[in-house]
Amino acid sequence: MSSENGERLHSAYEALSSTGTWDSPGLLAAEFELHQDPVVDAGRTFHGPDGPGEMLKVLEASFADVVVEAERFLEGGRGEIVALVRVRGRGRASGIAIDREQAHLWSFDGPTAVRMTVFSDRREGLKAAGLSA
Secondary structure (H helix, E strand, O other): OOOHHHHHHHHHHHHHHHHOOOOOOOOEEEEEEEEOOOOOOOOOEEEOOOHHHHHHHHHHHHEEEEEEEEEEEEEOOOOOEEEEEEEEEEEOOOOOEEEEEEEEEEEEEOOEEEEEEEEOOHHHHHHHOOOOO
């Protein structure tokens, strides 16, 4: 990843993978929106820079041992960044393991992220950024 936004995003995901918390000072705009996948995650929207942390709390309410790991980053032609992500955990009630592949499409206004959209189908996330699967 060559862009400054990409490097900062990569660092935020690395911290998330190692600590389990979202810590990215200055990366997210005050009006930031996080849109979950409407099919898998009921299409919830989280607002503001605390959005990723709030989403993690919701996820951790249902799943234990949650790990969110970015496997790859790709830049779209309009400055978007797609993070190909793997989410793992274990159902708190059922004990059943989950292992989901996702695409997180990030949109920026200059140096700050204004939107992140979660796609449960990585191909759809890549397509939304104008990239081929």
